[in-house]
Amino acid sequence: MIVDRLGRRFRNLRVSLTAACNYACTYCVPNGKRLVPAKNELPATEILRAVTLLQQATGLDKLRITGGEPLVTPKFDEFLTGVMQLPLKDVSLTTNGQLLPAKRDVIVDSGIKRINISLDTLNAVRFRQIARSGDLATVLRGIDEMQEAGIKVKINMVPMRSQNAGEIVPMLDFCLERGIELRYIELMRMGHLLNSNSFAADFMSMEALLDVIGEKYEFARTDAPYDSTAVRFQIPGKGVFGIIANESEPFCRSCTRLRISSDGHLYGCLSNARNQHLGEVLALPDHLALTKLQGMLVSALADKKLAFQGEVTVMKFIGG
Ligand code: SAM
Numbered sequence: 001m002i003v004d005r006l007g008r009r010f011r012n013l014r015v016s017l018t019a020a021c022n023y024a025c026t027y028c029v030p031n032g033k034r035l036v037p038a039k040n041e042l043p044a045t046e047i048l049r050a051v052t053l054l055q056q057a058t059g060l061d062k063l064r065i066t067g068g069e070p071l072v073t074p075k076f077d078e079f080l081t082g083v084m085q086l087p088l089k090d091v092s093l094t095t096n097g098q099l100l101p102a103k104r105d106v107i108v109d110s111g112i113k114r115i116n117i118s119l120d121t122l123n124a125v126r127f128r129q130i131a132r133s134g135d136l137a138t139v140l141r142g143i144d145e146m147q148e149a150g151i152k153v154k155i156n157m158v159p160m161r162s163q164n165a166g167e168i169v170p171m172l173d174f175c176l177e178r179g180i181e182l183r184y185i186e187l188m189r190m191g192h193l194l195n196s197n198s199f200a201a202d203f204m205s206m207e208a209l210l211d212v213i214g215e216k217y218e219f220a221r222t223d224a225p226y227d228s229t230a231v232r233f234q235i236p237g238k239g240v241f242g243i244i245a246n247e248s249e250p251f252c253r254s255c256t257r258l259r260i261s262s263d264g265h266l267y268g269c270l271s272n273a274r275n276q277h278l279g280e281v282l283a284l285p286d287h288l289a290l291t292k293l294q295g296m297l298v299s300a301l302a303d304k305k306l307a308f309q310g311e312v313t314v315m316k317f318i319g320g
Pocket of ligand 1 (some may be wrong): 021027028066067068069070093094096116117120156158185186187188189190299
């Protein structure tokens with residue numbers, strides 16, 4: 001097994017199925033232009049082969065499907081069905097939820113047990129201002145349909161001072177009422193936000209979020225798994241919420257994540273643009289592919305930073 005001096009190894013694989021997205025969120029893309037697929041995106045069969053090889057090489061047992069927006073690509077159905085056949089302990093999906101009603105059957109039939117839905121506001125007008133596309137009612141319907149089908153839903157919200165700061169508590173109320181764990185994601189210095197004034201103006205720290213939540217709820221910090229991205233808090237008798245505190249309390253020292261971009265590049269760290277292309281490896285027979293992968297994985301693990309420093313790379317390329 002490949003382990004670094006902090007004891008970090010790869011356990012979690014994040015697969016970006018496509019760089020394309022049906023939204024153009026203000027914090028993700030600078031110019032409001034919808035994202036398109038990357039050049040030379042891999043077909044579902046090749047991504048599945050990459051996952052199988054990476055699993056054999058690392059023993060990873062958790063996989064998250066992300067993007068771009070994974071539900072917009074035609075290969076979503078084949079990939080989801082295929083990946084659910086692999087011997088992984090945990091498969092999850094991160095989506096903006098806009099296509100959940102349209103993809104309900106394939107998702108439910110796949111047997112997937114949990115889904116993270118990104119939702120920054122419960123206000124339909126603000127929704128269009130942040131996502132610059134889509135509609136809130138369809139996402140809410142998707143959330144209901146997933147819960148009715150027995151799939152565990154978490155909601156991810158990125159709080160921003162100038163946009164949705166007034167919804168920190170209303171979003172929590174909404175989630176607690178539905179038995180959903182809300183996770184606030186601290187705004188990250190990715191892409192155009194790196195060194196930008198709008199990052200400084202909009203950023204809300206974990207402390208600032210807890211101050212707002214504390215005005216309504218009493219909470220206590222609770223356990224989170226060793227390599228969890230979120231710091232978790234229990235509200236007695238009501239439920240749990242989390243904060244993905246990339247800035248305030250980075251989880252880099254216990255990070256077990258490895259990423260594949262939609263065009264087959266391997267990334268060891270979200271805060272490092274260094275990557276390696278898998279193309280040649282996927283063309284080799286298994287035993288040679290695995291030997292070559294070992295070297296790539298050692299290098300990818302060495303790319304892991306000790307703290308999140310931000311990165312010019314946009315989340316769409318490597319998945320959030
Ligand atoms: N389209 C899918 C979705 O919306 O969940 C998956 C990809 S999206 C890049 C994954 C997550 O990254 C979303 O929850 C999104 O809010 C978050 N994200 C993107 N850019 C971010 C930034 N600069 N800071 C914090 N979170 C960000």
